[in-house]
Amino acid sequence: MNSLIVSSSPHIYSKESISRIMLDVVLALIPAAVAAVYFFGGRVAIIIAVSVLAAVGTEAVVQKLMKKPVTIRDWSAVVTGILLAFNLPQAVPLWLPIVGSVIAIALVKQAFGGLGHNFMNPALAARAILLAAWPVHMTAWFKAGADAVSTATPLAILKGIEGSLDQLPSLWEIFIGSPWGCIGETSNLALLVGAVYLLYRRVINWRIPFAFIGTVAFLTWLIGPQGLFTGNGIYHIFSGGLILGAFFMATDYSSSPVTPIGQIIMGIGCGILTSIIRIYGGYPEGVSYSILLMNIATPLIDRYTMPRIYGEVKPGV
Amino acid sequence: MLTFKGGVHAPHRKQDTRNKAVEYMQAPKMVSIPLQQHIGVACQPLVKAGDAVKLGQKIGEARGFVGAPVHASVSGVVKAIKQVPHPSMGSGLAVIIENDGKDEFDDSIKPGDIGSMDAEQLKELILEAGIVGMGGAAFPTHVKLSPPKDKSIDTVILNGAECEPYLTADHRLMLEASHDVVDGLKVIMKVLGVERAYIAIEDNKPDAVQVMADAVKSVQGVEVKRLKTKYPQGAEKQLIYVVTGRQVPSGGLPMDVGVIVCNVGTSAAIARAIKTGMPLIERIVTVTGSGVAEPKNLMVRIGTSFMDAIQACGGFVGQPAKVISGGPMMGIGQYSLDVPVIKGTSGIVVLTREEAEVPEAEPCIRCAKCVEACPMRLVPLLISAYALKEDYDNSEKFHAMDCIECGCCSYTCPAKRPLVQSIRVAKRMITARRRRAAR
Numbered sequence: 154m155n156s157l158i159v160s161s162s163p164h165i166y167s168k169e170s171i172s173r174i175m176l177d178v179v180l181a182l183i184p185a186a187v188a189a190v191y192f193f194g195g196r197v198a199i200i201i202a203v204s205v206l207a208a209v210g211t212e213a214v215v216q217k218l219m220k221k222p223v224t225i226r227d228w229s230a231v232v233t234g235i236l237l238a239f240n241l242p243q244a245v246p247l248w249l250p251i252v253g254s255v256i257a258i259a260l261v262k263q264a265f266g267g268l269g270h271n272f273m274n275p276a277l278a279a280r281a282i283l284l285a286a287w288p289v290h291m292t293a294w295f296k297a298g299a300d301a302v303s304t305a306t307p308l309a310i311l312k313g314i315e316g317s318l319d320q321l322p323s324l325w326e327i328f329i330g331s332p333w334g335c336i337g338e339t340s341n342l343a344l345l346v347g348a349v350y351l352l353y354r355r356v357i358n359w360r361i362p363f364a365f366i367g368t369v370a371f372l373t374w375l376i377g378p379q380g381l382f383t384g385n386g387i388y389h390i391f392s393g394g395l396i397l398g399a400f401f402m403a404t405d406y407s408s409s410p411v412t413p414i415g416q417i418i419m420g421i422g423c424g425i426l427t428s429i430i431r432i433y434g435g436y437p438e439g440v441s442y443s444i445l446l447m448n449i450a451t452p453l454i455d456r457y458t459m460p461r462i463y464g465e466v467k468p469g470v
Numbered sequence: 471m472l473t474f475k476g477g478v479h480a481p482h483r484k485q486d487t488r489n490k491a492v493e494y495m496q497a498p499k500m501v502s503i504p505l506q507q508h509i510g511v512a513c514q515p516l517v518k519a520g521d522a523v524k525l526g527q528k529i530g531e532a533r534g535f536v537g538a539p540v541h542a543s544v545s546g547v548v549k550a551i552k553q554v555p556h557p558s559m560g561s562g563l564a565v566i567i568e569n570d571g572k573d574e575f576d577d578s579i580k581p582g583d584i585g586s587m588d589a590e591q592l593k594e595l596i597l598e599a600g601i602v603g604m605g606g607a608a609f610p611t612h613v614k615l616s617p618p619k620d621k622s623i624d625t626v627i628l629n630g631a632e633c634e635p636y637l638t639a640d641h642r643l644m645l646e647a648s649h650d651v652v653d654g655l656k657v658i659m660k661v662l663g664v665e666r667a668y669i670a671i672e673d674n675k676p677d678a679v680q681v682m683a684d685a686v687k688s689v690q691g692v693e694v695k696r697l698k699t700k701y702p703q704g705a706e707k708q709l710i711y712v713v714t715g716r717q718v719p720s721g722g723l724p725m726d727v728g729v730i731v732c733n734v735g736t737s738a739a740i741a742r743a744i745k746t747g748m749p750l751i752e753r754i755v756t757v758t759g760s761g762v763a764e765p766k767n768l769m770v771r772i773g774t775s776f777m778d779a780i781q782a783c784g785g786f787v788g789q790p791a792k793v794i795s796g797g798p799m800m801g802i803g804q805y806s807l808d809v810p811v812i813k814g815t816s817g818i819v820v821l822t823r824e825e826a827e828v829p830e831a832e833p834c835i836r837c838a839k840c841v842e843a844c845p846m847r848l849v850p851l852l853i854s855a856y857a858l859k860e861d862y863d864n865s866e867k868f869h870a871m872d873c874i875e876c877g878c879c880s881y882t883c884p885a886k887r888p889l890v891q892s893i894r895v896a897k898r899m900i901t902a903r904r905r906r907a908a909r
Contacts, residue, residue: 158791158826159805161891163877164798165480165635165825169839169884171832227832269835269885358842411838411849460847462869463707464720 171268175228177356181347182235182401188340192332193243200336201238203247207254208234215263229268233257236276239337239397240441241283244293253279273448274405277441294333306334308393308437311385327391334393341391348400360416361409361423362399366390368424369431376432389431398440399423408448415451415458422447422454471673473698474708476845478878480635480701480799482674486765487638487758492646494769495782497544497573501773502554502564503529507812508608510536515565521548526748527576529565532597538610539600542576543751543771544569555806557776557795557815564810567773580747584653589661592744596661599743600750600813604735605629605640605704606796608814611736615661621725626658626667627713630682630734631697631704633672634797637817639754640734642767644671644678647738648685650745654737655692657744662730665691668713669734674699701799702876706731708845720872735816755811757783761790761820770811776818777807792826794819799877829886840879840889846872850879854889857896862903865896873897 189197212230216223237253257279262271284291294306310321322331330340337344351357370386377383389395394402403409403423410419423443430439447454506512513530517523523542530540542565549566556562582595597612617623628651632640644651651669659667669686671679673696686692695713697703707718709731716727724731739750751772758765763784770779776793780786794801795815811818840850848869856864870893879889 156789156791157793157803157805157807158828159803160792160828161888161894162794162798162800162802162875163881163890164792164794164801164803164819164821165881166829166886167478167480167882167884169882170886171835171884174835174837174884224832267833269833406836406838409836411836411841411851413841416838459849459868460841462720462848462872463711463846464717464722464872465869 171229172227174356175232177351177354178232178401179228179235181350181356182232182239182337184343184346185239185337185340185397186235188330188343189239189243189336192330192339193336197243197336200241200243200245200247200250201235204238204241204250204254205231205234207251208237208258211255211258212263215259216267219263221267224268227268230258233262233275236337236401237279240276240280240335240394242291242293242334243336245290249283249287249290253283256282269407271407272451273445274402274408277402277445280441281445306393306437308431311388311392312431312437324388324391327388337397338394341396344396344400348396351400357400357404358416360413361403361420364417364420365399365403365423365427366395368421369395369427372425372428373431376428393431393438394440395427398444402441403444403447408451410451410454410458412455412458412460414460415454418454418458419447419451422450471698472695472712473700473703474712474845476843476847476878477700477702477708478843478882480881482699483635484638484641484674487756487767488641490642490765490767492642492754492767492769495771495774495779497569497571497771498774498778499569500549500566501543501569501771502566502775502810503540503543503773504554504556504562504564504810504812505530505540506556506559506562507540507772507814508538508602508610510534510538510610512563513537513540515551515563517548517551517565519548519550522546523548523567524574524576526579526751528578528598528749532610536610536613538602538612539598539749540565540772541600541749541751542567543773545572545574546570555804555809557804557809557812558802564773578747582744582747584657584741584744587744589663592657593661595744596657596740598749599740601736601739601743602750602813603733604739604753604813604816605733606800606814606816608812611732611740614730614732615658617662617725617730622728623662623664623725623730624666624728625714625730626655626662626664627709627729627731628655628667628669628734628737629704629706629709629731630669630671630675630678631709632675633699633701633704634799634801634817635701636758636819637756637797638758638767639756639816641675641678643738643754644675644734645681648681650738650741651682651734652685652689652692653745654739654741656689657740658730658732658737659691664730667692668695669693670695670697670709670713672697672699672703701878702845702874705845705874705876707874720869750813753811753813753815755779755815756817758817759820760825761786761788761822763787772813773810775807776804776809776811779811779818780807780820786820788822790820791823792821794821799881800875831887832885834885834887837884839882839884843878843882845876845878846874848873850889850893851887853896854879854887854892857892862896862899865893866900870896871900
């Protein structure tokens, strides 16, 4: 009987695991990937595949070099690879997702300690670096099809930077899906299918995405082009990368707060920054920078939003 | 439905024993009765090797206020008083008695009448009968029923939640001995001078809710509360909040909010001890798990070895990998099958190798599932991270001492991190440091 296992309670565990969570995220991203291929064409599938392979490969190589256990089976590098590809225009040269994945995994994730230790969303940080280094490639929006004309994104049109208002796609078009913007932003419907799955699987909770989207909808409606309460908040919800960012990027575990109130603050903060950039900034889209800025504020938010514990009153009061 | 924030939906796994009536296990040939079965100070032995003892005879006297005497659970001869494996303390001094099979009653055993006794007499009887909390912690009941004068108690809660997976001892007790539970509750209310009481039961035991509701129909001031089935619904602080809406202050006791919580098993033990005059010498133990051939609810003499109890349930299926005293969420893993059943042993759960494998920890991914699950609204990942770095100052600052060690955080953690395990270590270190500072 010397073989009895003795350990400290609890003696049973839930079936949840890191790899199952990451796999759920991958599954949740598939509808949007399929939609992207449908609207942009087969090249998108190659970009996603290259990005994922580069991310997983970088993770394996870096972990080998650092003499750490190789954890590529946990699916987390796959998630980063897909998300990076989702943040690229469909016309990028194929070396760009490779460079991006190396930056995301080697620099943003592994250099800071690997899974759970990255203080920024790896895919978004890599995107920011790519955008600064290769702005032309990163904003090469082409409407897919035989004529492949250069197009403006709806947000740029809305802001009056490029194009004219009559080029603006309808709300229905941008909801169902249309060949504008980054690869992952194509179909809000497909993204929402994945988002509902993640909520159902309790991989994410409502706090960050709902606070984020609600804040953007409210502020872009409040501060409209023709004065107060004239904005089109609903259109803003489905424009640009808001749905993708709110459900799949701002909810990144390691770079978002762990406290319930902190998560709401994270969402509202992202929403305020996104709205400010969209309304006042020199750049049509603000989702990724707003998330990155709030990522940096996360430790501070956690510190000041510790929950009031059960029984936190002075004894005898 | 009454519930609290947080907690986990652990699998119930009660189906193997929930419909099985309590079976009397024949008293074993040998019992070893630990002199410490409760929080507090170990008993002073009253017998020595070679002495003849009778059933119900006091063999260990409580030392100090926080203590409870222990009694012979068989008649026979004391073989030795020696260190034996102990289910919650590693090892401890125990009186080993060889059973003569006669079950001869001690002369002190006299049936009593609850109605004819006053509060002080009842409390004295509870002390003398060696009654302790039967839910697991085994706090001496007479101490619990003697709150300081400045605490005014207005509510008694009987805990019949039995939220630990596998265990059905309290469930069966409520079904089969509801009147003992209610009579014991009347004693508790009389001793405390309290007029309001609740019997709290999780709604995965609708039959028990029904039976208890019928049993208290004619009892003034007593109500059955049906609770949502969620672990740890039966944890004292959560139970008090759910039933009364009051929060026990951090570092305080239930009596600070006017509440005393007793397990339904404790209540029934009180009634039986007073009615029959027989002190606490036996209890219901759920012997179960996929490593047991015929899972049962057994009425077992205190001091019966786990091995004997498991044998009474058809023995093992295959090689046992883990044997737990209590339930799988808060119970204690045993290193020996020679450990005896004590007053606080609610279950013996045997797990197979597949179930018992301790998963390997991965890095924390900050998913915050432990934050959502903590019924005390702590941030387990943070306290644990500090504890693992041996930074106990910060563990304490983030309320390590408020952890009730329910294990929800570790249960739910996808990275299988030793959250409650490391917080537990921090609590021990902080307590030790406080003690040193007090000196």
